[in-house]
Amino acid sequence: MKPLSYARPRTQAEAAALVRRSPDAVFIAGGTNLTDLMKLDVVTPDLLVDVQDLDLTELTHHEWGTVVGAGVTNAGLAGDIGIRRRYPLVSEAILAGASGQIRNAASIAGNLLQRTRCGYFQDVTKPCNKRSPGSGCPAIAGAHRELGVLGTSEHCVATHPSDMAVALAALDAVVRVRRATGSVSALTLDELYRLPGDRPDRDTTLEPGDLVTAVELPAPTGAPSRYRKVRDRTSFAFALVSVAAMLKVEDGVAVDVRLAYGGVAPRPWRARTAEAALLGERPTDSLITQALQAEFATARPLPDNAFKINLAASLTRAVVRDLAPAQKAGR
């Protein structure tokens, strides 16, 4: 780690100005991802701008939805009784990630903006287009079992590691951003996260000094939901594949269906093609299989991660069986 300065501003404007002043300045929240990457020399800031005094800890429930401040902790959000009752999918996804200690320190914004766990990205002795643009992507010919199959490019096949973001994608959450210029934007997750293309170094559309201030959840739909995560050990491991599913069935047919996947793409992957194939239909095993085939039609599987495509399909069948037990007869 190189020597660095630190500031703990009291206003968002001051914080944004500080980050804009130097190209190597970054915000720090819980520090659970940033400190790790600084120790590895993957991120080498010259200034840390602490967000803890920026008034980002609102957590309020309204008829139209819920506002979650960017500085609320992951544990605090998952444990909040209003979140558990209204959006159990969010609690489940958060509790499926990291550990109790990490969730106590980690913030909502930090969770959304955490970097990929690709091993080459974390190892500065190796080339990596995301860390040093143009140096190459050794994962494609090397270790890529954990990496992505959808939305990837020839320049980068990394996945976004967040569990919470997968639930937020299924719920149509919106991320509030205070632009460095002072204006305010509201971004869907698809607008927040970039696909790598030929610029895998840029994970998001945010510019230096843009501060994530909150996440907004629209009013709960009442559709039964479920987060399921497949990983190499039962707990405290990143996802191989995860799914956030919401399904409302009436008279045997799906009247509301949302599917988002983790562990397969550079961002939480909202499966709109599969949703469209299921909407208004009986969610039978064979239809789900077809819907998932259509969703993964553009996949670019690599030898050691092609299994994720079948895994996503079987996981979806299992989750739908949980959510619509009455549909068993329809299979």
Next chain:
Amino acid sequence: MNTDTRSMVRITVNGKVHEQQIDHRSTLLDLLRETLRLTGTKKGCDHGQCGACTVLVDGQRVLSCLKLVVTLDDASVVTIEGLDTDGVHPLQEAFVARDALQCGYCTPGQVCSAIGAMDEARRGWPSLVTPDLANAEVELSTLSREEIRERMSGNLCRCGAYPSIVDAIEDVARQDANGTV
């Protein structure tokens, strides 16, 4: 803005206030072990993956290896050395009674983590294995072994003392009447 690479930080550790110039790169783990010589807290991986460095910050369990001291101005930290000023904490006694360790390297982190986890359960926080997580009323005294295992999954034990660690936590949890353990 502060262009220095060090700042004055006021931090309470096991009840004692320390005011020190802190290099902004210093982690809480290194402050505890290297500067304050509180070597009970262990460095296993230094990357958040093992839980050996778990301490309580303002009452909550966190990983000291991923916390920069400069972000903890005015915070209060409790380590394994400060759990009980009158002697041995009931959970430490339970670890001894249940033989919940072999080499002991992970033990301080396990004990601090368990104290944090019990407090979370007392607050009614669910875990991933809580049945009907949306509506469940969580109670520490009736926490299942599966719950204890899930809540403790951030603490690895290379000696594999897990079953006895769960025994020890279960012993203390069962006696809980929502008071402080």
